[in-house]
Every structure is written in C-alpha cells, then in structure tokens.
Amino acid sequence: MSRLSAEFTDKSVEAHFSHHLLPQTKAQLRTTLLFCATAYLLFAVTDVLALGLTSMALVLFGCRLAVGVVAVASCVTNYLHPHSVRRVYLTASITEVVGMLAFAPIVLARPAELPWHSMSIGLMIMAVYLYIPNRLVYSLAISVISTIVFIVVAILTGTLSGQEQLTMIMLLILANCFGYISARRYHVIRREEFRVQSVFKNLSERDPLTGCHNRRYLQQELLNMELSRARRFRLSLAVIACDIDYFKSVNDTYGHAAGDRVLVAFTTLLRGMIRENVDSLIRFGGEEFLLVLPETDLAGAMHLAERMRLAVAAAATNIAPGKSVSVTASFGVTSVNFANVVARFPQESVIELADQLLYAAKHDGRNTVKALEFYGRPGLHVAARAVG
Numbered sequence: 001m002s003r004l005s006a007e008f009t010d011k012s013v014e015a016h017f018s019h020h021l022l023p024q025t026k027a028q029l030r031t032t033l034l035f036c037a038t039a040y041l042l043f044a045v046t047d048v049l050a051l052g053l054t055s056m057a058l059v060l061f062g063c064r065l066a067v068g069v070v071a072v073a074s075c076v077t078n079y080l081h082p083h084s085v086r087r088v089y090l091t092a093s094i095t096e097v098v099g100m101l102a103f104a105p106i107v108l109a110r111p112a113e114l115p116w117h118s119m120s121i122g123l124m125i126m127a128v129y130l131y132i133p134n135r136l137v138y139s140l141a142i143s144v145i146s147t148i149v150f151i152v153v154a155i156l157t158g159t160l161s162g163q164e165q166l167t168m169i170m171l172l173i174l175a176n177c178f179g180y181i182s183a184r185r186y187h188v189i190r191r192e193e194f195r196v197q198s199v200f201k202n203l204s205e206r207d208p209l210t211g212c213h214n215r216r217y218l219q220q221e222l223l224n225m226e227l228s229r230a231r232r233f234r235l236s237l238a239v240i241a242c243d244i245d246y247f248k249s250v251n252d253t254y255g256h257a258a259g260d261r262v263l264v265a266f267t268t269l270l271r272g273m274i275r276e277n278v279d280s281l282i283r284f285g286g287e288e289f290l291l292v293l294p295e296t297d298l299a300g301a302m303h304l305a306e307r308m309r310l311a312v313a314a315a316a317t318n319i320a321p322g323k324s325v326s327v328t329a330s331f332g333v334t335s336v337n338f339a340n341v342v343a344r345f346p347q348e349s350v351i352e353l354a355d356q357l358l359y360a361a362k363h364d365g366r367n368t369v370k371a372l373e374f375y376g377r378p379g380l381h382v383a384a385r386a387v388g
C-alpha cells in the first residue's frame, strides 16, 4: 500500500477495490454532497443578516447556488454513469473545488467575521478529508490549496492582528494534519478489510494446491451463473470433464509429493490453454477437473479437449533433479446450445453427462476424448446425440 495515498500499489487490485465499493461510495457521495450543498445554501441567511438585502448579498447567494447546482449535477452524472469510478472521484473533486472557490467572495464581502470564517474553512477541510468520499491525494491537494488561498485572502483583508493571523494559520495547519491522518487511517482500514475478505473468499472458493476453483464454487455460484447467462442470451455453454489416467500409479511409484507436482503441472498446462477471465478450471475432486467454457459449442470444445489431450501426453513434469514423469488424460465433452434447448433441466445434469463421457473415455482405453451434445430434458434422463 502506498504510504502517501493509502492506495494499493498494484493498480489492478486498487481498481478491483474501488469497483467493489462503488455502489456504497456513490450512495455516500450523493448524501454528503446534497447535505453540504443544503447547509451552504442555508447559510445565505447569515449573508442577509450581515449585509442586508443588498446586491452583494444576492451575488453571494448566486455563489452558494452555484455550489448547489454543481452538487446536484454531480449526483445526476453519477446516476447516469453507474459504473464509472473515475467519474465519482471527479465529480466529488469538482464540487469540493467549487465549494472552496465560492467561499472566497463570502470572506471578502464579510471581512469583519474572519474568525468565524476560519472556523467554517476548518469544518470544510474536515468534510473534504473525512466526509465526502474521494481519493486521499485529491482531498489532500484540495484542502492544502484551499487553506493557502484562504490564508492569503484573510491576510489581504487586513482585519486580523499579527497574533490573530498566527493563531489562524496554526489552527488551519492542525486541521489539515488531523484531517489527513484520520482520513489516511480510514483509507488503510477499508483496504485491510477488503484484503482480509478477499483472502477468506479465496480460501472458500479455491483449491489450495492448484489454485483452481473448487467444487463448492462451481455448484453454488459458477454453474448457475453461466447457465442463466447462456439461457438468457440463447448461447452455447460447454463443459469438459478431464481426469489424469492411472494417477494412483504415479503416487504409488514416485510418492505423493511427486503426484502433487504432476497435478500442479497439469492444471498449469490446462489453464494456459483457456481464455483468461472467461473460461473456468475447477478441481472437481482428487485428480478430476472440470472446464466451464461460456459461448462455446460442441465442435469448439471437442477441438480444445483434443489439443489438451495431445499437450498433456507430450508434456513431462520434473519430479526430482533429472527425473520426470509423463501422464495422459481422458476427456468427456458436452455442450448445451440454448438456441435449441428451451426446457428447464437440473443444472447438475450437464456435469453428469460430461462425467459419464469421461468414464466412457476411460473404458475405451483412456487418453481419449468422448463428446455428446446435451439436449436437456427434465428428470434424470438426458437426451443426447452422438457427434461425428
């Protein structure tokens, strides 16, 4: 994590974190901007009390209104672009800058109340650091620049004695220090929470040896999600079941640690042949794995399985210095085309068919691929037609 910005140094992790929190951040921003803008407008009463119903009071009201308009425009923009993290931070920053800029004419028009204005700017700085959700570096820049501008404007009005100026400057420096330190702690804690959540999520969804998704994730999340998506858009979804042949003999001959190495090498090889962030590799149990391939028809899945079969047979895993092991694998391939299949079926039946085909491949001598198109029917009986 960066020490200054309190953000993850890995840009992709930071982006993942920001997207994860986006709905919450947007809701917070909406509430805080509307609250701050309303308070800003309500303080127009103090302008009228200080200046009377004059044209200057009207100008200041215009400034206050501008802050309200920008706040509302920010909320509308974020509503219209629900997935943009950058826009959330940009609109927060613009509203903060406009709010700070609108304060300068107020200070210049009412110079007799400078001590009160210093208190107001102190509160505004706290709101920027702690209340309005934004990136810490933006909050820091906006607060520090606003503080400097305010001090210059306050000194130019010439209404404060030297001692009062020093007190004001010291208090505003303290407000910035406390604001930054507290905001930094908040940003760090949020990211630590996210990191811990991600670790637990990973532990509950992945197999620790191979890093593949586990069966629980497949059954509780992935399969349902992919089948629903394929059904909604009338797409094909393919499932490949694969299993290393005679794996028990690898363990028995070379030991369990060597078996583990072979498993890791096997999954690394398969993972390198599928589409990143599209296809999924799941450890279904022991040395059996499943591949879930969205938008893939039977011909495409068979072609991939055949390439995998050849690649596995051609590869060798180093299990000790100068010693390597070669294995083969069997594959059961199925695909369901939702352009044809409209009837509902139990989601497990696709996996059951891929599994049956895998065992057919085993009985057929292993190191082979068996494939059938899946035509879902409710109940236990799966209608399928041989391909090729």
Ligand SMILES: Nc1nc2c(ncn2[C@@H]2O[C@H](COP(=O)(O)OP(=O)(O)OP(=O)(O)O)[C@@H](O)[C@H]2O)c(=O)[nH]1
Pocket (backbone or CB within 6 Å): 209, 243, 244, 245, 246, 247, 248, 249, 251, 255, 256, 257, 258, 259, 260, 263, 285, 286, 287, 362, 366
């Ligand atoms: N090293 C290692 N072995 C495992 C792991 N999980 C399961 N196994 C072993 O995988 C072997 C599976 O053996 P079998 O089910 O008889 O299958 P096979 O020997 O591959 O025979 P076929 O599948 O019929 O070709 C067993 O010896 C399990 O102990 C693991 O995480 N690491």
